Amino acid sequence: MNIAKNARREFLKNASTIGMFCALGATGLIQCESKKERFYTYPPLLNQAPDGPVLRAGLIGCGYRGTGAVLNFLNAGPNLEITALADVFIDKIELCNKILKEKKGFEVPQEYCFVGFDAFEKVLDSGVDVVILATPPNFRPEHLAACVKARKHVFMEKPIAVDPVGVRSVMISGERADALGLSIVTGTIKRHQKDYIETFRQVAKGEIGDVVSANSYYNVGKLWHKKPKSEWTEMEAMIRDWVNWCWLSGDHIVEQNVHNLDTVNWFVGKHPVKAVGFGARHRRLTGNQYDMFSVDFLYDNDVHYHSMCRQINGCENNVSDQIRGTQGYTNCKNTIYNHDSSIKWAFDYGNKDQMLPISPYDQEHIDWVTAIRTGQPVNETQAIAESTMTGIMGRISAYTGKETTWEEMMNSDIYLSPKHYSFGKVDVDKSVPVPGL
Amino acid sequence: MRLKVKIIGLIAMLGLFALYRSIEKLDIYTSTDSYCISCHVHTSADHSWELSSHYSTNSIKRTACVDCHLPPKESIDYWPQKIKAGTRDLYSYYFKDRAKINWAEKSEIENAVRFAPKESCMNCHENLFPFDLSKKGEKAHLYYRRNEADLHCINCHKGVGHGDSKTMYEPNTLFLKRQENIEPIHTRSAKVEGFKNYIETIPGSSVSFDMIAIPSGEFEMSIYPNNKFKHAPLVRKKIYLSSFFMAKVELTWDAYRAFLTDVESEGREQAQVNDSIEIDVISGATPPWGDPAQGWGMGHRPAISMTWQAANIYCRWLSKKTGKTYRLPTEAEWEYACRANSDLQDNWTDEEIANRIIFRDNSKGKTHLPEGMKANAFGLVNMLGNVKEFCSDWYADNPFENDSFVVNPEGPETGTERVIKGGSYRSGKEDVRADYRESTQHDKWLRTDPQMPKSIWWYSDCRDVGFRLVCEWDGDSKKTINEY
Numbered sequence: 001m002n003i004a005k006n007a008r009r010e011f012l013k014n015a016s017t018i019g020m021f022c023a024l025g026a027t028g029l030i031q032c033e034s035k036k037e038r039f040y041t042y043p044p045l046l047n048q049a050p051d052g053p054v055l056r057a058g059l060i061g062c063g064y065r066g067t068g069a070v071l072n073f074l075n076a077g078p079n080l081e082i083t084a085l086a087d088v089f090i091d092k093i094e095l096c097n098k099i100l101k102e103k104k105g106f107e108v109p110q111e112y113c114f115v116g117f118d119a120f121e122k123v124l125d126s127g128v129d130v131v132i133l134a135t136p137p138n139f140r141p142e143h144l145a146a147c148v149k150a151r152k153h154v155f156m157e158k159p160i161a162v163d164p165v166g167v168r169s170v171m172i173s174g175e176r177a178d179a180l181g182l183s184i185v186t187g188t189i190k191r192h193q194k195d196y197i198e199t200f201r202q203v204a205k206g207e208i209g210d211v212v213s214a215n216s217y218y219n220v221g222k223l224w225h226k227k228p229k230s231e232w233t234e235m236e237a238m239i240r241d242w243v244n245w246c247w248l249s250g251d252h253i254v255e256q257n258v259h260n261l262d263t264v265n266w267f268v269g270k271h272p273v274k275a276v277g278f279g280a281r282h283r284r285l286t287g288n289q290y291d292m293f294s295v296d297f298l299y300d301n302d303v304h305y306h307s308m309c310r311q312i313n314g315c316e317n318n319v320s321d322q323i324r325g326t327q328g329y330t331n332c333k334n335t336i337y338n339h340d341s342s343i344k345w346a347f348d349y350g351n352k353d354q355m356l357p358i359s360p361y362d363q364e365h366i367d368w369v370t371a372i373r374t375g376q377p378v379n380e381t382q383a384i385a386e387s388t389m390t391g392i393m394g395r396i397s398a399y400t401g402k403e404t405t406w407e408e409m410m411n412s413d414i415y416l417s418p419k420h421y422s423f424g425k426v427d428v429d430k431s432v433p434v435p436g437l
Numbered sequence: 438m439r440l441k442v443k444i445i446g447l448i449a450m451l452g453l454f455a456l457y458r459s460i461e462k463l464d465i466y467t468s469t470d471s472y473c474i475s476c477h478v479h480t481s482a483d484h485s486w487e488l489s490s491h492y493s494t495n496s497i498k499r500t501a502c503v504d505c506h507l508p509p510k511e512s513i514d515y516w517p518q519k520i521k522a523g524t525r526d527l528y529s530y531y532f533k534d535r536a537k538i539n540w541a542e543k544s545e546i547e548n549a550v551r552f553a554p555k556e557s558c559m560n561c562h563e564n565l566f567p568f569d570l571s572k573k574g575e576k577a578h579l580y581y582r583r584n585e586a587d588l589h590c591i592n593c594h595k596g597v598g599h600g601d602s603k604t605m606y607e608p609n610t611l612f613l614k615r616q617e618n619i620e621p622i623h624t625r626s627a628k629v630e631g632f633k634n635y636i637e638t639i640p641g642s643s644v645s646f647d648m649i650a651i652p653s654g655e656f657e658m659s660i661y662p663n664n665k666f667k668h669a670p671l672v673r674k675k676i677y678l679s680s681f682f683m684a685k686v687e688l689t690w691d692a693y694r695a696f697l698t699d700v701e702s703e704g705r706e707q708a709q710v711n712d713s714i715e716i717d718v719i720s721g722a723t724p725p726w727g728d729p730a731q732g733w734g735m736g737h738r739p740a741i742s743m744t745w746q747a748a749n750i751y752c753r754w755l756s757k758k759t760g761k762t763y764r765l766p767t768e769a770e771w772e773y774a775c776r777a778n779s780d781l782q783d784n785w786t787d788e789e790i791a792n793r794i795i796f797r798d799n800s801k802g803k804t805h806l807p808e809g810m811k812a813n814a815f816g817l818v819n820m821l822g823n824v825k826e827f828c829s830d831w832y833a834d835n836p837f838e839n840d841s842f843v844v845n846p847e848g849p850e851t852g853t854e855r856v857i858k859g860g861s862y863r864s865g866k867e868d869v870r871a872d873y874r875e876s877t878q879h880d881k882w883l884r885t886d887p888q889m890p891k892s893i894w895w896y897s898d899c900r901d902v903g904f905r906l907v908c909e910w911d912g913d914s915k916k917t918i919n920e921y
Binding site: 149168171172175176179410411 | 563564565566568575576578579580582583888
């Protein structure tokens with residue numbers, strides 16, 4: 001395994017490297033609130049990861065996205081294997097194996113399929129080189145800490161926590177991964193899409209001027225729900241219905257809207273310092289989450305960012321971002337506009353359908369494997385931790401009706417999960433939050 | 438001709454090589470501990486270094502003087518700093534009276550950061566999050582990581598390079614238990630019979646202190662721009678003050694600990710401060726992040742590191758305990774009491790100053806016991822020294838409007854910082870003046886506190902401010918402007 005020095009610090013140490021990278025346009029430079037400059041290193045975006053010794057991956061969390069992530073990983077390049085599976089439910093593992101069989105022609109042997117809340121430890125002990133974390137996000141902090149301690153490279157799905165205690169744990173694991181030279185890539189796919197990256201490059205070099213405001217929308221239909229069955233314990237019912245329970249998903253402002261929060265934070269180059277939001281629950285059938293949020297985030301230089309998200313069928317849908325600057329505005333995705341809405345710059349896809357050659361879901365795994373195999377670690381932990389915390393800050397503001405600040409979040413003791421995981425009754429707050437109390 | 442050029446070139450190259458090698462040798466020679474110690478002007482530095490955790494380390498390498506006191510060798514700052522430090526030391530060695538150098542002052546955080554570059558700490562301690570780091574350490578280092586521009590390692594890890602005491606942080610439960618528990622002896626507070634000095638006793642404790650009767654009177658208060666006393670004052674103000682009592686000495690640790698022990702709260706829950714005047718319960722101070730007494734000892738030394746708010750709550754607590762009205766002095770009361778009608782320090786000799794107050798030249802960089810210091814004409818001790826003192830007023834550069842005189846002024850109605858008056862153990866001779874005024878610096882004084890909400894009870898970065906109690910006297914009717 002590659003134990004590189006802390007890439008970021010080494011990078012900053014060497015002034016001449018900075019000059020060279022800037023000249024090559026390989027690095028975006030963004031002013032950050034603490035007078036420090038924040039560097040953004042672009043992923044290489046190869047069409048395929050380079051060859052190398054076999055990388056054996058373990059998957060923790062064999063649901064829909066976990067199974068998808070494994071397929072994306074196997075697509076990423078040569079000599080990639082999946083050698084261990086873990087989930088709390090045996091049927092999820094069986095379904096994952098069935099899909100692997102159909103699509104890739106092999107199954108993970110029984111003795112490497114682990115079931116239970118401690119299955120992740122067994123995966124780490126099974127001889128894997130890298131780990132894919134795709135459980136509901138409340139488990140992520142504990143799993144990531146264990147992976148880093150075991151010196152495993154990690155691909156982890158977004159978001160990475162549901163509460164401030166979890167986010168800080170992830171930030172610390174990220175620091176440790178830096179020191180160990182581990183590569184951690186997260187499922188915030190836009191950071192691995194060439195159209196977004198090229199648009200960011202335009203913004204970073206000042207094409208829209210100074211940012212003055214931002215809007216984003218994640219207004220979609222409902223996801224899904226599972227009604228509890230009589231043979232299930234409360235824990236099983238909750239985990240199978242996890243996108244509807246705040247302690248498991250962080251609510252949809254965190255679980256789904258984190259994509260947009262992350263995009264805006266990325267483009268603005270920092271995280272908001274305050275939030276005032278509201279939200280409500282009208283149509284959701286299970287769980288204790290809201291189904292809509294509207295949050296006014298504030299960055300330190302008085303830049304407001306309005307973020308809206310909804311999961312209700314039959315309503316106006318819109319998933320997009322917009323960032324306005326003194327010189328124009330952008331949709332973040334592929335276009336820079338002048339103030340009069342005329343196009344100033346547009347990303348050239350090179351095809352009529354405006355498609356990227358590689359699926360971004362594959363691309364993030366290609367970038368991860370490339371980082372590991374070329375010995376140039378990539379660690380996206382702090383970025384996703386900040387974006388997750390941004391969502392949590394907005395959620396808590398909506399739940400309470402009060403203004404919440406970043407400092408409060410960075411020091412909040414809010415922890416949503418039960419102290420111990422076991423199948424039976426679940427000792428968590430199941431009430432739907434009421435603001436203003 | 439060409440041969441000549443070649444030979445000259447060769448000689449030049451040899452010369453350059455020799456020069457390079459000799460500079461290299463010189464660097465190695467002048468970087469050894471024995472070289473540093475051979476003439477280092479700080480005579481106790483090598484001994485305190487030998488006692489420190491950086492001498493007897495857990496690793497195979499002992500930390501050398503230059504490892505901490507110069508930037509890392511790769512740094513472009515290395516040679517400039519080395520030359521600067523060497524020149525400074527040589528100059529001090531040959532031309533300065535070493536006995537007169539105030540080492541205590543130089544080792545205070547604000548100065549110490551200049552002699553130990555942060556990148557040198559980081560050069561060895563690259564990994565801020567080792568797996569065996571405690572939870573508290575993780576919290577503190579994460580806070581550091583996100584505020585690197587404002588923080589230096591020695592903000593928290595002071596004393597790791599020199600000395601056998603680590604100024605590491607301990608919870609206030611330990612801080613309270615550190616000193617022997619004296620049996621409470623007082624069952625009631627003092628009874629005030631007439632306007633004369635009395636000795637207050639805090640019920641349920643062994644603490645007592647002198648309160649001095651300060652007679653009513655008037656004086657002229659001058660506010661100078663930025664304490665520049667040679668400039669014309671912004672305003673001169675005639676002020677009349679009613680009688681009040683003022684504590685003879687700055688509030689002692691014993692007296693402050695009586696409060697902490699009485700209202701002690703374990704854990705980190707946020708204190709609830711009830712702002713109504715009729716308070717029934719005062720919730721306890723949360724633990725300080727660090728040793729608020731700085732390891733200097735407590736007892737009769739002035740209590741320090743508490744926030745203005747904590748000092749204010751202390752007064753309310755004491756009022757409740759004693760049935761009197763204790764509060765912080767107003768700025769005018771403080772200055773009036775300090776001047777004591779005629780007692781201006783302008784005419785004091787150096788010896789007089791040293792007899793009266795603890796300030797930079799006699800403090801050795803820490804607070805002192807008040808005993809033995811000469812009182813002013815009212816009988817108050819250390820008004821201008823030992824620690825600066827909180828006043829109740831909001832701070833404003835010019836707090837007075839242009840009235841001809843005012844009665845019992847209480848300062849502006851609103852503001853962001855409070856007035857502090859007096860000098861401290863860190864003040865130079867020029868700053869120990871009755872008319873010297875400053876403001877609190879709330880954010881700056883909480884810079885190193887990694888907690889959130891940041892403590893409302895303890896300043897993490899303020900070691901030279903305490904307070905002095907005032908007790909109200911209602912015995913004589915207060916004059917109004919019309920009566921005056």
